[in-house]
Amino acid sequence: MTPAQRAVLADLDPVLGGRGISTDQAVIAPWLTDWRGRFRGRAAALLSPADTGQVRAVVAAAARHRVPLVPQGGNTSMVGGATPEEDGAAMILSLRRLDRVRRVDAGAMQATVEAGVILDRLQAAAGGAGLRFPLTLGARGTATVGGLVSTNAGGTQVLRFGTMRGLTLGVEAVLADGSLHDGTAALKKDNRGYDLDGLMVGAEGTLGIVTAATLRLVPAVAARTVAWAAVPDPDAALALLRRFQRAGDAVESFELIPADTLAAALAYLPAARAPVAASHPWHVLVEATSPDAERTPGTMVEAVLAEAMDDGLVVAATIAADERQADAFWAIRDTLSAAERARGPAAQHDVSVPVAAMPRFVVEAAAAVEARFPGTTAGGFGHLGDGNIHFHVRAPAGADAARWYAEDAPAATRFVHDLVVAAGGSIAAEHGIGRMKAGELDRLGPPSRLAAMRAIKAALDPLGILNPSKLMALAPSLPRP
Amino acid sequence: MTPAQRAVLADLDPVLGGRGISTDQAVIAPWLTDWRGRFRGRAAALLSPADTGQVRAVVAAAARHRVPLVPQGGNTSMVGGATPEEDGAAMILSLRRLDRVRRVDAGAMQATVEAGVILDRLQAAAGGAGLRFPLTLGARGTATVGGLVSTNAGGTQVLRFGTMRGLTLGVEAVLADGSLHDGTAALKKDNRGYDLDGLMVGAEGTLGIVTAATLRLVPAVAARTVAWAAVPDPDAALALLRRFQRAGDAVESFELIPADTLAAALAYLPAARAPVAASHPWHVLVEATSPDAERTPGTMVEAVLAEAMDDGLVVAATIAADERQADAFWAIRDTLSAAERARGPAAQHDVSVPVAAMPRFVVEAAAAVEARFPGTTAGGFGHLGDGNIHFHVRAPAGADAARWYAEDAPAATRFVHDLVVAAGGSIAAEHGIGRMKAGELDRLGPPSRLAAMRAIKAALDPLGILNPSKLMALAPSLPRP
Numbered sequence: 001m002t003p004a005q006r007a008v009l010a011d012l013d014p015v016l017g018g019r020g021i022s023t024d025q026a027v028i029a030p031w032l033t034d035w036r037g038r039f040r041g042r043a044a045a046l047l048s049p050a051d052t053g054q055v056r057a058v059v060a061a062a063a064r065h066r067v068p069l070v071p072q073g074g075n076t077s078m079v080g081g082a083t084p085e086e087d088g089a090a091m092i093l094s095l096r097r098l099d100r101v102r103r104v105d106a107g108a109m110q111a112t113v114e115a116g117v118i119l120d121r122l123q124a125a126a127g128g129a130g131l132r133f134p135l136t137l138g139a140r141g142t143a144t145v146g147g148l149v150s151t152n153a154g155g156t157q158v159l160r161f162g163t164m165r166g167l168t169l170g171v172e173a174v175l176a177d178g179s180l181h182d183g184t185a186a187l188k189k190d191n192r193g194y195d196l197d198g199l200m201v202g203a204e205g206t207l208g209i210v211t212a213a214t215l216r217l218v219p220a221v222a223a224r225t226v227a228w229a230a231v232p233d234p235d236a237a238l239a240l241l242r243r244f245q246r247a248g249d250a251v252e253s254f255e256l257i258p259a260d261t262l263a264a265a266l267a268y269l270p271a272a273r274a275p276v277a278a279s280h281p282w283h284v285l286v287e288a289t290s291p292d293a294e295r296t297p298g299t300m301v302e303a304v305l306a307e308a309m310d311d312g313l314v315v316a317a318t319i320a321a322d323e324r325q326a327d328a329f330w331a332i333r334d335t336l337s338a339a340e341r342a343r344g345p346a347a348q349h350d351v352s353v354p355v356a357a358m359p360r361f362v363v364e365a366a367a368a369v370e371a372r373f374p375g376t377t378a379g380g381f382g383h384l385g386d387g388n389i390h391f392h393v394r395a396p397a398g399a400d401a402a403r404w405y406a407e408d409a410p411a412a413t414r415f416v417h418d419l420v421v422a423a424g425g426s427i428a429a430e431h432g433i434g435r436m437k438a439g440e441l442d443r444l445g446p447p448s449r450l451a452a453m454r455a456i457k458a459a460l461d462p463l464g465i466l467n468p469s470k471l472m473a474l475a476p477s478l479p480r481p
Numbered sequence: 482m483t484p485a486q487r488a489v490l491a492d493l494d495p496v497l498g499g500r501g502i503s504t505d506q507a508v509i510a511p512w513l514t515d516w517r518g519r520f521r522g523r524a525a526a527l528l529s530p531a532d533t534g535q536v537r538a539v540v541a542a543a544a545r546h547r548v549p550l551v552p553q554g555g556n557t558s559m560v561g562g563a564t565p566e567e568d569g570a571a572m573i574l575s576l577r578r579l580d581r582v583r584r585v586d587a588g589a590m591q592a593t594v595e596a597g598v599i600l601d602r603l604q605a606a607a608g609g610a611g612l613r614f615p616l617t618l619g620a621r622g623t624a625t626v627g628g629l630v631s632t633n634a635g636g637t638q639v640l641r642f643g644t645m646r647g648l649t650l651g652v653e654a655v656l657a658d659g660s661l662h663d664g665t666a667a668l669k670k671d672n673r674g675y676d677l678d679g680l681m682v683g684a685e686g687t688l689g690i691v692t693a694a695t696l697r698l699v700p701a702v703a704a705r706t707v708a709w710a711a712v713p714d715p716d717a718a719l720a721l722l723r724r725f726q727r728a729g730d731a732v733e734s735f736e737l738i739p740a741d742t743l744a745a746a747l748a749y750l751p752a753a754r755a756p757v758a759a760s761h762p763w764h765v766l767v768e769a770t771s772p773d774a775e776r777t778p779g780t781m782v783e784a785v786l787a788e789a790m791d792d793g794l795v796v797a798a799t800i801a802a803d804e805r806q807a808d809a810f811w812a813i814r815d816t817l818s819a820a821e822r823a824r825g826p827a828a829q830h831d832v833s834v835p836v837a838a839m840p841r842f843v844v845e846a847a848a849a850v851e852a853r854f855p856g857t858t859a860g861g862f863g864h865l866g867d868g869n870i871h872f873h874v875r876a877p878a879g880a881d882a883a884r885w886y887a888e889d890a891p892a893a894t895r896f897v898h899d900l901v902v903a904a905g906g907s908i909a910a911e912h913g914i915g916r917m918k919a920g921e922l923d924r925l926g927p928p929s930r931l932a933a934m935r936a937i938k939a940a941l942d943p944l945g946i947l948n949p950s951k952l953m954a955l956a957p958s959l960p961r962p
Contacts, residue, residue: 107723108836152672163670165679179929188867189644189833190907191633191683192922193914193934193952198646198679202672219727242588246700248772291729352670355589386669426671433674441673448660452941453674459940460933471674 001044004065005091009045011061016054019097022046031092034083035076035139039435041084043070048094052114052172052180052211058093059209059465060178068468069093071205073115073144078350079434081151081204085469095146098211102184104129110169112184112214115146122215131217134161134252138334146210152202154430156333159385160252163430164201167216171197173208176461186214199456204432205467207460219291225298226287226326229305229317230280234359234384236313237284241385243304243313244286250297253287255333256362256384260377261340265332268339272332276316284384285333287326336381337390345395347409349416353425355387362389365419369393373412388429391416417444433471441471482525485546486572490526492542497535500578503527512573515564516557516620520916522565524551529575533595533653533661533692539574540690540946541659549949550574552686554596554625559831560915562632562685566950576627579692583665585610591650593665593695596627603696612698615642615733619815627691633683635911637814640866641733644911645682648697652678654689657942667695680937685913686948688941700772706779707768707807710786710798711761715840715865717794718765722866724785724794725767731778734768736814737843737865741858742821746813749820753813757797765865766814768807817862818871826876828890830897834906836868843870846900850874854893869910872897898925914952922952 001009001023009021022028028046033039047069049055062069068090072082084090098114101121105111106129113122119133119140126133137143137155147153149171154163161167170186173196183197200208231237237256244251257265259281266272276283288297301319308314320326340346353361362380369378375396380389393412395404417427421444433441442450457472482490482504490502503509509527514520528550530536543550549571553563565571579595582602586592587610594603600614600621607614618624618636628634630652635644642648651667654677664678681689712718718737725732738746740762747753757764769778782800789795801807821827834842843861850859856877861870874893876885898908902925914922923931938953 105837109726154670158670165676175929175933177932179932181929181933182927185835185905187833187907187910188836189635189639189864189869189910191909191911191913192907192930194684194688194937195646195676195679195682196930196933198676201676203675207675245590352668354666354668356586383670388670424666426668426673428672429668429670430672432672446663448656448662449673449677451658451660452656452662452677455940456675456937459936 004067005044007065008061008067008091011064012047012058015057016047016049020048020050020054022048028092031072031075031094032084034080035078039080039083041086042088043084043090043092044088045091046094047091048097050097052098052174055093055095055098055174055209055211056178056180059174059176062091062465063177063463066463066465067091068465069209070467071095071146071150071209073147074118074139074142076139076143076147077151077434078431079436081432081434081470082147083435090468093209095144095209095211101125102212106131109217110186110214111217112212113145114212115144115210117145119143119145119148126217127220129217130220132220133167133215134218135164135167145213145215149201149210149213150203150205151432154383154386154388156255156383157252158383159254160249161218165198168197168201168213169216170214171200171210172212173200173210175208176463176466181208184212184214202432204434204471206457206471207466209466221289222291222293223296224287224289224326225296225301226285226320226329227301227305227317228275228329229284229286229314230276231282231284231314232312233282234362237282237384238355238359240284240308240313243308244288247300247304250288250290250300251286252289253285254385255285255382257283257285257333257336257381258379259283260379261336261381262332264343265335265339268342269331269335272328275318275329280315285329340392343394345399345401345404345409347393347412347416349391349413350388350429350431351391351416351420351425351427352386352388352429353420353423355385357423357425358384358387358389361423365391365416368419369412369415372415373408375399376412387425414440435470438469438471485548486525488546489542489548489572492545493528493539496538497528497530501529501531501535503529509573512553512556512575513565515561516559520561520564522567523569524565524571524573525569526572527575528572529578531578533579533655536574536576536579536655536690536692537659537661540655540657543572543946544658544944547944547946548572549946550690551948552576552627552631552690554628555599555620555623557620557624557628558632558915559912560917562913562915562951563628564916571949574690576625576690576692582606583693587612590698591667591695592698593693594626595693596625596691598626600624600626600629607698608701610698611701613701614648614696615699616645616648626694626696630682630691630694631684631686632913635864635867635869637736637864638733639864640735641730642697642699646679649678649682649694650697651695652681652691653693654681654691656689657944657947662689665693665695683913685915685952687938687952688947690947702770703772703774704777705768705770705807706777706782707766707801707810708782708786708798709756709810710765710767710795711757712763712765712795713793714763715843718763718865719836719840721765721789721794724789725769728781728785731769731771731781732767733770734766735866736766736863738764738766738814738817738862739860740764741860742817742862743813745824746816746820749823750812750816753809756799756810761796766810821873824875826880826882826885826890828874828893828897830872830894831869831910831912832872832897832901832906832908833867833869833910834901834904836866838904838906839865839868839870842904846872846897849900850893850896853896854889857893868906895921916951919950919952
């Protein structure tokens with residue numbers, strides 16, 4: 001431990017008490033590795049403040065002694081966003097003890113919750129008020145609100161209510177000098193200058209430590225209709241989505257799945273059956289909901305699908321007969337990532353392009369990758385309505401996994417990212433930049449955006465103590481004693 | 482003209498050509514005063530670039546020679562946000578010639594338009610595609626998109642679709658060094674770090690010059706229902722709003738009007754008649770819409786009002802029988818500001834508090850002001866659903882206007898702002914800070930917010946050339962040659 005680190009702990013000992021500080025490496029170890037086991041780091045201490053006031057004390061002490069902090073919630077980052085660096089300079093700042101649901105206001109359809117509240121608890125709290133929190137994702141039993149806000153999390157239900165940015169009405173955050181920004185009042189109209197709350201969303205803990213947020217709740221789902229359709233190509237899928245959207249705003253999910261990926265999922269889930277013949281080249285999963293049990297979206301979904309079949313946009317379709325069947329459709333979708341991983345070494349990319357460009361992109365990018373890297377198999381699936389594709393490049397059959405990951409996969413990733421940039425898209429759609437993509441962000445800019453981000457980072461965290469090397473690996477390095 | 486100003490014009494002459502530069506004070510004069518005639522300034526030149534490239538050249542030249550720029554659209558700021566300073570150091574940068582509707586994508590329900598496009602033209606362009614741009618306000622025939630974005634404009638239709646922040650999907654802006662940030666692709670998922678687009682919204686031109694924006698469009702209104710109801714008190718009004726909101730998301734406006742203000746409007750509009758007896762103490766104007774002509778919101782509005790009457794939340798109500806009557810109800814609402822002004826000298830405040838706090842605030846703040854400033858009459862009306870109140874303090878009868886505005890009005894304003902801060906609200910709800918409220922923002926903070934804003938301003942506009950003295954009068958002054 002460095003003298004500066006010792007000084008931080010000495011300052012914090014009377015504030016945090018026994019439960020708040022751990023230097024036991026056995027306790028710390030689980031938090032030194034990311035969710036997927038790709039990144040490892042070191043940390044001399046795990047700081048676990050119990051409330052916002054203690055977080056302020058932690059940040060102030062860290063600033064005083066120039067010791068970096070790596071904020072952590074459920075540690076479910078897909079890009080190493082919560083893993084400390086290997087140099088051991090930083091301490092981990094866990095927000096998990098800030099786990100109070102401060103307020104659920106059913107009338108205003110808002111909840112103010114602390115950073116450590118786990119997503120499924122937030123969903124339950126909303127449900128308890130007869131409402132729901134509409135964002136959901138695979139890690140819902142582990143991911144925390146602070147992380148969801150800080151990474152602008154997405155998921156499968158973004159189409160209608162947006163990502164966390166659209167659902168976050170106000171943020172409470174401890175700034176780099178230990179001062180507090182409190183936006184939890186979530187005023188509907190507030191034009192006192194710059195949108196600090198919005199700036200904290202998706203900043204990956206590099207501009208401030210999110211300690212609480214006021215979130216938008218929406219009416220509970222009283223009825224849902226889940227349908228599966230086969231379409232001739234991605235253009236038809238987009239045309240179908242537009243028809244659903246013109247018919248109202250009931251559609252909450254619209255997932256595009258190529259036959260190849262579907263086949264992998266069916267092989268992975270032996271009990272599963274294809275909702276329609278798996279031989280069709282492209283498939284979509286559609287979910288529509290209604291807050292009114294007496295006005296189910298089934299009629300609308302059926303009418304849109306019937307008309308689309310008449311017009312050749314849909315070649316086969318089925319509507320889940322009951323909740324059990326609806327869950328079975330979703331189980332196929334939810335297993336796509338695992339099924340793809342089971343097929344062998346692959347470079348996975350979470351990217352986005354403008355929605356209108358996605359049908360062409362998924363086809364042309366796959367062809368371009370396969371031509372450039374002979375033997376690979378490339379393809380995308382995902383959230384068509386958001387322009388968000390999970391684009392995978394699988395290693396050639398028989399490739400040596402270690403060597404492929406070390407040599408060919410990075411080249412394929414750069415190639416895919418170049419295609420994304422050429423299509424006007426983003427190399428980080430919903431998983432963020434973290435440690436994993438910091439180099440690629442630096443490479444692909446755009447420069448004006450990077451320069452502005454660097455300036456903002458230096459302005460709000462002049463000592464560089466907040467989640468160093470994440471996102472802003474590009475930040476000019478600042479002297480530390 | 483200073484040597485630096487001459488150097489800017491010499492640099493720009495070959496770029497902007499004859500139409501792009503004016504130093505004729507007769508031409509410049511109309512743009513030296515704000516909309517309400519409260520602020521005056523001087524400017525050696527009016528720069529009118531024709532496209533984004535020319536704006537970049539203007540900003541680069543201004544940076545090179547350290548000459549400040551005051552961006553201007555329709556010059557309809559309510560807070561002197563587009564008026565140059567009296568010292569004549571700045572040039573006016575008019576965005577009015579950037580007036581192209583670049584793209585209306587009906588499928589994606591988006592429009593990309595340049596900064597100089599006037600609001601009613603944007604509305605017409607959306608209408609031409611069978612859609613609508615839902616935000617509207619009194620200055621719709623003059624206000625431009627650049628100003629609407631830069632001030633995060635609100636208006637009477639914010640309840641359902643939000644302010645400009647909620648409607649702005651991406652921004653194109655020239656940064657302070659002349660570089661370009663282009664967010665008009667408006668990716669639905671983009672987690673490449675800080676939300677620069679969002680940061681430009683409401684920044685009042687102090688962080689960058691907005692040259693275009695991609696905006697959200699929504700389904701056209703096929704049917705609307707406009708109702709007028711008398712309620713016993715503001716608490717009942719809020720309870721009524723909540724009932725409407727639980728019945729779906731059809732309600733787009735919900736305006737609260739006290740009897741006193743209504744009486745002033747009826748006196749001001751001799752042909753107008755009160756929709757229900759004007760003697761009731763509080764009134765609300767409700768508008769609900771539907772995109773489907775066959776599903777008018779009338780049944781819902783009628784049912785909610787009937788039940789509210791049974792429960793004592795509403796004491797009288799009427800639904801406009803046709804469009805003509807609906808317009809007549811709105812004409813009363815739209816004349817409230819003018820009618821209030823006609824009553825004599827008054828200090829007007831555009832403030833907000835949390836929605837749940839508004840019913841109590843409008844009553845208690847009025848009483849507190851009248852007690853503190855004997856002879857004055859105070860009251861609020863406005864957008865209850867947004868927590869946004871236009872709160873007026875009228876001078877005592879017979880007061881000398883000039884003296885009252887010079888002495889008592891500022892004291893009343895500080896008192897009102899103190900009450901707003903105590904209620905957890907904002908001293909700038911929808912009109913922004915501009916020149917008018919910069920001092921009050923500095924006084925009332927909060928300090929952590931001001932410090933963060935100052936740091937961001939210095940980071941993104943280190944030379945202080947973008948709209949100086951607006952919003953960030955609090956910015957540390959920077960040396961200029």
